[in-house]
Amino acid sequence: MKILYVANVHRHFNAFHIPYIKWLKDNGHEVHVAANGEEVVPEADKKFTINIDRSPYKVANIGAYRELKKIIQEEKYNVIHCHTPMGGIIGRLASIGPRKEGMKVIYTCHGFHFCKKGPVINWLMYYPVERFMAKYTDVIITINNEDYQLSQKFDISKKYYIPGIGLDIEKFKRCSKDEKPIKKRMDIGVQSDDVLLVSVGDLTKRKNHQIVFKAIAKVKGLKIKYVLCGQGDQREYLMTLAKKLKIEDKVIFLGHRKDVKEILRVSDIFIFPSLWEGLGIAGIEAMAVGLPVIASSRHGIKDYAIHKETALLCDPLKSSEFKNSIMDLINNDVLRNKLKKNAFETIEKFDLSNSMEKMIEIYTKEL
Numbered sequence: 001m002k003i004l005y006v007a008n009v010h011r012h013f014n015a016f017h018i019p020y021i022k023w024l025k026d027n028g029h030e031v032h033v034a035a036n037g038e039e040v041v042p043e044a045d046k047k048f049t050i051n052i053d054r055s056p057y058k059v060a061n062i063g064a065y066r067e068l069k070k071i072i073q074e075e076k077y078n079v080i081h082c083h084t085p086m087g088g089i090i091g092r093l094a095s096i097g098p099r100k101e102g103m104k105v106i107y108t109c110h111g112f113h114f115c116k117k118g119p120v121i122n123w124l125m126y127y128p129v130e131r132f133m134a135k136y137t138d139v140i141i142t143i144n145n146e147d148y149q150l151s152q153k154f155d156i157s158k159k160y161y162i163p164g165i166g167l168d169i170e171k172f173k174r175c176s177k178d179e180k181p182i183k184k185r186m187d188i189g190v191q192s193d194d195v196l197l198v199s200v201g202d203l204t205k206r207k208n209h210q211i212v213f214k215a216i217a218k219v220k221g222l223k224i225k226y227v228l229c230g231q232g233d234q235r236e237y238l239m240t241l242a243k244k245l246k247i248e249d250k251v252i253f254l255g256h257r258k259d260v261k262e263i264l265r266v267s268d269i270f271i272f273p274s275l276w277e278g279l280g281i282a283g284i285e286a287m288a289v290g291l292p293v294i295a296s297s298r299h300g301i302k303d304y305a306i307h308k309e310t311a312l313l314c315d316p317l318k319s320s321e322f323k324n325s326i327m328d329l330i331n332n333d334v335l336r337n338k339l340k341k342n343a344f345e346t347i348e349k350f351d352l353s354n355s356m357e358k359m360i361e362i363y364t365k366e367l
Contacts, residue, residue: 001078002032002075003078004031004075004080005031005032006080006082006091007034007035007084008036008054009035009037010036010040010047012083012084013035017165019356021044025043031045032045032046032077033046033047034047036053051064052064054086056089056125061090065094068094072095073097077098077103078104079106081107082107092105092133093136095136106138108165110165111147111276111279114127115146118276122276131153138156139362140158141161141162141362142161143161143164143165144300144303147299162362164279164281164355165281166350167281167284167350168351168352169288171261172261173288173289181265184266188254190227190252191225193223195223195268197225197227197271197326198226198227198229198271199226199273201272202230203238203253205275206276207234209234209273210237210241211316213245214245214322215323216247216251217247218323226247228253229254229257230256260285264291265289268329269326269329270282270291271295272286272293273294273296274301276300277298277299277301278299279301283311287304287344292329292335292339292343293305295313296316304346308339309346
């Protein structure tokens with residue numbers, strides 16, 4: 001069969017889908033990819049670069065739709081597999097005609113933008129769109145339990161759940177033990193006696209880093225450093241906020257890093273304050289390395305972050321809860337070790353081998 005993967009950016013394929021593309025090719029299928037960005041996707045038979053923007057309000061998406069529609073018509077695919085919110089919308093809209101002629105449309109939802117206790121505006125904007133797009137979808141795959149339950153409301157004939165998109169958990173467990181913690185800490189501007197808090201993710205509103213800033217401002221009498229691994233449009237705002245809260249000496253912006261595993265390895269606490277997450281691979285990575293986790297009590301994170309069992313959960317709008325959780329983990333060795341031990345066992349279900357097994361079952365049935 002001839003299959004097209006569609007997403008916002010090519011980086012998405014390299015980060016999450018190479019094992020699946022490789023399996024499809026090993027089983028005799030031809031796989032093309034279409035997305036924005038110049039990144040090479042080594043396993044793809046053909047790559048198309050189209051100007052998909054992650055914002056639904058960008059005029060560029062009209063051009064991306066027209067370009068993708070032309071590609072689909074010319075290449076005559078048997079299956080189109082859509083990923084990411086805008087990749088999912090544009091990919092399904094561009095497939096309306098060919099779908100009538102027998103092409104199958106699969107959509108993997110990496111996290112609905114509407115969720116329990118999520119922003120009302122997201123429900124008003126995104127929920128009606130997903131209901132509308134359901135009529136142009138043959139198969140939907142969700143990666144967390146809350147989204148799977150929500151998908152039951154949509155008129156789609158086939159609905160599946162898989163435990164995330166897969167993480168090589170052993171790779172994180174095998175993270176270099178030769179690294180000298182003091183040296184690595186010094187490399188990123190952290191002293192050996194600092195309590196090192198770390199977050200990994202884009203600097204965007206959804207990631208909600210400002211709530212941690214406000215929590216840290218309430219912690220008195222402790223040497224704390226908060227390291228942010230990621231980049232995004234909220235960087236300037238966060239830097240200004242740090243100065244306003246007088247914690248600029250406690251916050252370190254590292255930008256995009258290729259040594260995340262090593263940074264996690266020398267940290268003390270991982271903080272994951274997102275307003276919503278499809279699953280939140282970063283939290284699972286931190287647990288695999290052996291870090292205690294403080295996380296938002298929202299959406300897909302709850303599939304592995306269980307309050308006082310595998311993590312401490314906080315209302316993402318209440319800085320006091322994050323502050324109290326930070327203090328609890330600093331002062332309670334028993335709690336910290338309990339969370340780490342339980343998390344180590346819980347995250348096994350999200351290993352790449354389990355996700356691959358489920359995805360292969362779906363492809364075997366649907367292709």
